Amino acid sequence: MPYILEHLTSLRQEITDLRNMNARFVGKGSDSQIDQSAVEMRANRLAEIKKELSQMLNRPEDPAVWWEKGGRRNRVA
Numbered sequence: 001m002p003y004i005l006e007h008l009t010s011l012r013q014e015i016t017d018l019r020n021m022n023a024r025f026v027g028k029g030s031d032s033q034i035d036q037s038a039v040e041m042r043a044n045r046l047a048e049i050k051k052e053l054s055q056m057l058n059r060p061e062d063p064a065v066w067w068e069k070g071g072r073r074n075r076v077a
Helices: 002-028 033-057
Strands: none
Touching (some): 002 033
């Protein structure tokens, strides 16, 4: 479980950074090709993060991938 929490925290920080960069671009009002390319790259990365997060919701084929990293699961009898 710690791995998942660390990864989610990292993705959350990256999303915040990308949003802040996009806000600066909008405030700057520049339409240069380099700036437009950077906006597209950030939009693509946000789409990749969204895809990654949706894949994290799917249970892996091998339960050891998730359950063994986080220790024992609490079982209800």
